[in-house]
């Protein structure tokens with residue numbers, strides 16, 4: 215069973231953070247279709263469905279992807295939606311209550327200090343949230359800590375914000391800690407799917423040349 219540590223207010227400081235008052239606006243399907251070619255029901259299909267799986271969405275905001283994830287994962291699975299805004303997570307929990315699909319819990323928290331024990335999540339999903347974290351490198355290390363061996367890490371990155379320069383150290387670390395499964399480069403975004411190796415990767419392994427680092 216997954217134990218979730220609920221924190222009253224997370225220690226999130228510095229960096230740009232989408233104000234909770236804008237969550238409704240940024241969850242507008244029309245705006246998102248124009249800005250990022252985002253189609254939530256289609257996009258979440260990249261996530262592997264497994265009965266009884268635990269999926270953590272880090273940076274759920276107004277729930278643009280959470281609703282689609284809940285339906286996609288289906289009954290018998292657990293979806294944890296985490297965001298630093300207490301107001302946002304409370305209102306999202308209300309909205310999701312009546313929707314069919316995975317059991318869902320919304321928690322106020324910080325992607326750099328995930329409220330899960332080591333090796334407990336089957337899937338981690340970041341929909342344009344890593345960009346806003348004060349320490350994206352620390353957040354990737356946290357992802358590695360909580361993801362179960364063989365688990366899936368899915369990241370959508372918005373290229374105008376997560377430009378090549380900002381992305382490079384993040385991608386380098388991802389390529390060191392995880393095995394890349396799939397990636398897609400869109401006009402505005404990058405969609406990445408990694409797997410946590412079942413066997414630990416030797417820290418001395420050389421980084422392989424990464425084509426994603428060269429996408430501008």
Ligand SMILES: C[S@@+](CC[C@H](N)C(=O)[O-])C[C@H]1O[C@@H](n2cnc3c(N)ncnc32)[C@H](O)[C@@H]1O
Pocket residue numbers: 226231232240241272273274275276277278279296297298299323324325326340341342343344346347348
């Ligand atoms: C651009 S919004 C995307 C929200 C949502 N995933 C979507 O696609 O509409 C970025 C989200 O990252 C969240 N965020 C910022 N810093 C965070 C942190 N340290 N930990 C977790 N989420 C964070 C923000 O609160 C916001 O909800």
